[in-house]
Amino acid sequence: MLGIITPVKNEAExxxxxxxxxxxxxxxPRIWVIxxxxxxxxxxxxxxxxxxxxxxxIGLSISERSDYNEVTRYGQVVQKGVDYILSSFPDLELIGILDADIxxxxxxxxxxxxxxxxxxDLGIASGRYLALRDGVACQASTTVCGAAMVFRKDCLLSIGGFPKTPCPDTVALLKAVNRGxxxxxxxxxxxIHLREKTSANNYMKRGFGMYQLGYHFFNALLSGPFLAFKKLSFSPLGFTVGYIKGAICTNKITDKEITRYFHQSFQRAIYKTINRLLYRKNISIDIVGDSIIKL
Incomplete structure (x- = not known):
C-alpha cells in the first residue's frame, strides 16, 4: 500500500x-527507494x-548534469523515485517522502x-513537524512536514508529479488544495528534523528560491529584518539577501498558478494587518494553512 522515497547525498551515517x-x-512500507x-x-x-x-x-542513482540546479535538484531526484514506483509498483496507493535527517x-x-x-479525499498528510533548537525538539511549523509527507498517488498524479521547483513541498500543497x-x-x-536549519546560508537559499516562486518584493524586503528582530539573530537577514541575489542571478518560474499566489502574498499581508488594526480581527487568509485538517 505504501512506498517510501529517500533522496540522499553524502548521508552514509x-x-x-x-x-x-x-x-x-x-x-x-512495501518498497523503500533510496x-x-x-x-x-x-x-x-x-x-x-x-x-x-x-x-x-531498492537503490537508484542519479548522475551529475551540466544543468545542475541546487534549488530544483531535490525535486528532480524525488521524481526519479516517483517514476520508479509508478512503473514498478503501480498498485501502491500511497507514496511517502522521507529525508535521511528525519x-x-x-x-x-x-x-x-x-x-x-x-x-x-485526503491528498497529502504528515505528522507534527518538530525541529531541533539547541538540541531540544520544538514545534518547527504548523504546516505539513515536507521532509516526511505522504501523498495519495491520485493526488500526486493530479498535480503533475512531485514539483521540480524551489520549495517543492509548499508548491505541492498549494496545487493539491487548488484541485480540491x-x-x-x-x-x-x-x-523531527535532526539537522538544525537556522543558519544565514539556509535563509539565503530559501530567499533565493522564493524569488523564483514570485514572492512579492516588499514582503521579501521586510521578512528578513522582521524575523531577525523576532528571533534576536542576524541569520534571518539572509532571506532578504538571498531574494536579492535571486533577482540578479536567476529568473522566476513560468507556472502562473504558483507565481500569482506568492506575488499576492503582500496584498494578503496588508489586508490582514488592516483588519487587525481597524477591526481588531485576527483573520487568516493563508490558502494552504486554512485547508489543513486535523487527523
Missing amino acids: NLLRTFNMLINQTFL IDDCSEDDTPIVIKKLEKEYDFI KLKNDYYATLVDAFIKNP WLIGIAYSTYA
Missing part, C-alpha cells in the same frame, strides 16, 4: 540510522549493502495510513 528507524515502524545524488562519501556502499540484504529496499515516532506510518483509509484535495496533520505522531 544518517542513512543507517534512518534504516534502523524505518524497520522499527509499526507499519512497514536515490543517491552523486554522493562522495560511503553512501553508495551503504545503499548497496542494504539493497543486497533486504528485498524491500526521525519519526514509531507509529508514524501506521497513523497516516489509517488517516488515508478513513479520509478518501484535503491536506492534513496527524497530531498524535511526529517527525
Whole structure:
C-alpha cells in the first residue's frame, strides 16, 4: 500500500540510522527507494549493502548534469523515485517522502495510513513537524512536514508529479488544495528534523528560491529584518539577501498558478494587518494553512 522515497547525498551515517528507524515502524512500507545524488562519501556502499540484504529496499542513482540546479535538484531526484514506483509498483496507493535527517515516532506510518483509509479525499498528510533548537525538539511549523509527507498517488498524479521547483513541498500543497484535495496533520505522531536549519546560508537559499516562486518584493524586503528582530539573530537577514541575489542571478518560474499566489502574498499581508488594526480581527487568509485538517 505504501512506498517510501529517500533522496540522499553524502548521508552514509544518517542513512543507517534512518534504516534502523524505518524497520522499527509499526507499519512497514512495501518498497523503500533510496536515490543517491552523486554522493562522495560511503553512501553508495551503504545503499548497496542494504539493497543486497533486504528485498524491500531498492537503490537508484542519479548522475551529475551540466544543468545542475541546487534549488530544483531535490525535486528532480524525488521524481526519479516517483517514476520508479509508478512503473514498478503501480498498485501502491500511497507514496511517502522521507529525508535521511528525519526521525519519526514509531507509529508514524501506521497513523497516516489509517488517516488515508478513513479520509478518501485526503491528498497529502504528515505528522507534527518538530525541529531541533539547541538540541531540544520544538514545534518547527504548523504546516505539513515536507521532509516526511505522504501523498495519495491520485493526488500526486493530479498535480503533475512531485514539483521540480524551489520549495517543492509548499508548491505541492498549494496545487493539491487548488484541485480540491484535503491536506492534513496527524497530531498524535511526529517527525523531527535532526539537522538544525537556522543558519544565514539556509535563509539565503530559501530567499533565493522564493524569488523564483514570485514572492512579492516588499514582503521579501521586510521578512528578513522582521524575523531577525523576532528571533534576536542576524541569520534571518539572509532571506532578504538571498531574494536579492535571486533577482540578479536567476529568473522566476513560468507556472502562473504558483507565481500569482506568492506575488499576492503582500496584498494578503496588508489586508490582514488592516483588519487587525481597524477591526481588531485576527483573520487568516493563508490558502494552504486554512485547508489543513486535523487527523
